Amino acid sequence: MMMPLLLAAPLIGAIVNGLILRPATAKRAGVIASIAALTSFASVMVQHFAPDAGPFEWTWFTVGELTVKWSFASDPLTWMMCAVVTGIGSLIHIYSIGYMSHEHNAYRYFAYLNFFLFNMLVLITSTSLLGMFVGWEGVGLCSYLLIGYWFEDINKAKAGMKAFIVNRIGDAGFLIGIFICYQLFKTLNFAEIAKLLDTQTFDVRMLNLAAFFLFIGAMGKSAQIPLYVWLPDAMAGPTPVSALIHAATMVTAGIYLICRMNGLFLVAQDTSLFIAIIGISTALLSALIATSQRDIKKVLAYSTVSQLGLMFLALGCGAYLAAIFHVMTHAFFKALLFLGSGSVIHACEGEQDIWKMGGLKKKLPSTFLTFTIGTIAIAGIPPLAGFFSKDMILYSALTAKSYGTTFWILGLLVSFLTAFYMVRVWALTFLGEYRGDKHPHESPATMLIPLYILAFGSIVAGFLGMPEGLHLLPNYLEAFLHPVLGPLVEGHGALSEERAMAVATVSAIIACSLGFYFYSKPERSETPGKILVPFKTVFENKFWVDELYGLVIVKPFDALCAFFAKFFDPNIIDGLVLLPSKAAQGMGSLLVLLQTGIVQTYLLFFVFGLLVLFMVLLKGVVL
Amino acid sequence: MSNFSSVYWTQFIAIALIGLGMVGFLIRRNAIVVLMSIELMLNGVNLLLIEAAHRSGSADGTMLVVFIITIAAGEVAVGLGILLNLYRIKHSSDTELYKELQG
Numbered sequence: 044m045m046m047p048l049l050l051a052a053p054l055i056g057a058i059v060n061g062l063i064l065r066p067a068t069a070k071r072a073g074v075i076a077s078i079a080a081l082t083s084f085a086s087v088m089v090q091h092f093a094p095d096a097g098p099f100e101w102t103w104f105t106v107g108e109l110t111v112k113w114s115f116a117s118d119p120l121t122w123m124m125c126a127v128v129t130g131i132g133s134l135i136h137i138y139s140i141g142y143m144s145h146e147h148n149a150y151r152y153f154a155y156l157n158f159f160l161f162n163m164l165v166l167i168t169s170t171s172l173l174g175m176f177v178g179w180e181g182v183g184l185c186s187y188l189l190i191g192y193w194f195e196d197i198n199k200a201k202a203g204m205k206a207f208i209v210n211r212i213g214d215a216g217f218l219i220g221i222f223i224c225y226q227l228f229k230t231l232n233f234a235e236i237a238k239l240l241d242t243q244t245f246d247v248r249m250l251n252l253a254a255f256f257l258f259i260g261a262m263g264k265s266a267q268i269p270l271y272v273w274l275p276d277a278m279a280g281p282t283p284v285s286a287l288i289h290a291a292t293m294v295t296a297g298i299y300l301i302c303r304m305n306g307l308f309l310v311a312q313d314t315s316l317f318i319a320i321i322g323i324s325t326a327l328l329s330a331l332i333a334t335s336q337r338d339i340k341k342v343l344a345y346s347t348v349s350q351l352g353l354m355f356l357a358l359g360c361g362a363y364l365a366a367i368f369h370v371m372t373h374a375f376f377k378a379l380l381f382l383g384s385g386s387v388i389h390a391c392e393g394e395q396d397i398w399k400m401g402g403l404k405k406k407l408p409s410t411f412l413t414f415t416i417g418t419i420a421i422a423g424i425p426p427l428a429g430f431f432s433k434d435m436i437l438y439s440a441l442t443a444k445s446y447g448t449t450f451w452i453l454g455l456l457v458s459f460l461t462a463f464y465m466v467r468v469w470a471l472t473f474l475g476e477y478r479g480d481k482h483p484h485e486s487p488a489t490m491l492i493p494l495y496i497l498a499f500g501s502i503v504a505g506f507l508g509m510p511e512g513l514h515l516l517p518n519y520l521e522a523f524l525h526p527v528l529g530p531l532v533e534g535h536g537a538l539s540e541e542r543a544m545a546v547a548t549v550s551a552i553i554a555c556s557l558g559f560y561f562y563s564k565p566e567r568s569e570t571p572g573k574i575l576v577p578f579k580t581v582f583e584n585k586f587w588v589d590e591l592y593g594l595v596i597v598k599p600f601d602a603l604c605a606f607f608a609k610f611f612d613p614n615i616i617d618g619l620v621l622l623p624s625k626a627a628q629g630m631g632s633l634l635v636l637l638q639t640g641i642v643q644t645y646l647l648f649f650v651f652g653l654l655v656l657f658m659v660l661l662k663g664v665v666l
Numbered sequence: 667m668s669n670f671s672s673v674y675w676t677q678f679i680a681i682a683l684i685g686l687g688m689v690g691f692l693i694r695r696n697a698i699v700v701l702m703s704i705e706l707m708l709n710g711v712n713l714l715l716i717e718a719a720h721r722s723g724s725a726d727g728t729m730l731v732v733f734i735i736t737i738a739a740g741e742v743a744v745g746l747g748i749l750l751n752l753y754r755i756k757h758s759s760d761t762e763l764y765k766e767l768q769g
Contacts, residue, residue, distance in 0.1 A: 639768055640766060641765050
């Protein structure tokens, strides 16, 4: 029954902040927005669950045989996503009060943030593909608005546009996927599609095609190869936005979509394999890039892309539970890391280059403590959250039907690199001597409290999904999500789960030690670069993917646009438009010759006319 | 014979007058002559009307002619006034010079 409030609170918050009150100080706007977000969170917490759709149902529109109804899903998956989004969302709202305190007119920021929350909840709670698409577009819009929040800086505005345009490509795929689904199932409702898939048989090729196009949508939103390029640029937005939208919530929408449609993807085996391959390639590529970035937020951005890749690997292997589990834990520790980096950037007065930081351990003790917890969590050291979810993904990759061992080894490599680059960032930022010229100061309490809460979450969230094999705690998450996602697929891999875990832990520890050895002393930090000389430039230049897209897509497109703008439009379109007027002018200039101005010429015409008239009249009489 | 000559010669003269007037206003370039040519045509018409009235034995045609003569007088007064003004502007009565309305 609390579902309408869940959605209404952030929407009302956005309207009050953005349209009605428009408070001048960040503090007042932030308090309003935070109250809205917390109300939403509270309404999730008191939610009761019915197995079917909630009591609220409203027919959106009817076209021919298609009737789209608007109702709220209230299954465990929805609840979990809502809890993560509103919980972390609320923390980030509170954090933003401190982070944006120096901003003028921050009401715009908080209104967008609330509006994002609203759209994300629409996306999550919708029971049909089309309703999800509405939320999907809404979060895309908010993402664009928030990346380009400081639109006076043209580069930031451009980063927003890039995100928007790249997402459009994915959205086109999503739409095509929706069309194919409608053609196949004659309905867009998730529950009805799942039922149909259970009871009837469909053409597997068509199912694969539908799944493929839905995955293209997920690719855009969740930043997978080849559409991942927008996410690193999206770091142009304020850091809390990066934490909320581009790490914890919006980018996981693609994973959520695939989990929602898990019935379809289970059948579409070929597409699933494709998803796994794309996922692991993205994870590996972005992890490699992350090892050589200088900007603290860029490292975290590539790390996000990489972790999302791992989630897609899990989806591709059919382990939907593992993907959702990692979504949850990743939301905690990546939000924590982003907010921690925000605290660092705030302290260093906008400096983002990790080579100009260092030695911040003493100056920012709280940030240091929480960032350290986040780093350990993402590195996959037991017993923190990242370890369990990553283990579940790796183990499900290992037991996958095809190429399991390959996926596992590559996944292990990704986690190794993750641990390495995170320790690199952590060591360069907090250890050693301060290398910048600013005066770092610890952040205010509104920023530190969310950090501590998230740090707590990063420690304990993993215990919800402990593997059964350890016999320590039951797998609460599996029991909870079982009705939606089905059982965790049990398979047999080359290694037992305990051994796989041990290998992963050892590799994470080795990676952390390596990272610590090279980067805790700046004079040693040149060594990895020297060892990897041939690859260093490749990583630093991000595999030249942006340049490649520029050459293959943007340049030809520009040329095409130039052709249309400089030749086609002025000559052919304008020519067609001007043709009637030119013709009228030509006729006029011919007729004007009759207008001599001499009265006798007119009289002559007059007489001729009279003669013609007489001839016509007399024709009947004389002839 | 007397009938023939009285009726048809009058009609011939009337049509000749109209034709002369028409040719005159088409080819002459002097504005006064053009105006005179118009009067010539008008009088040709008057002659035709008188003749028709005479033949039918009704006074209607004659009445009409009286009206036409009156109106023609007014028309000449206006026409001459316009011409006089044109002459003041152009210092000439040549109609070819009056072409301000050329397109």
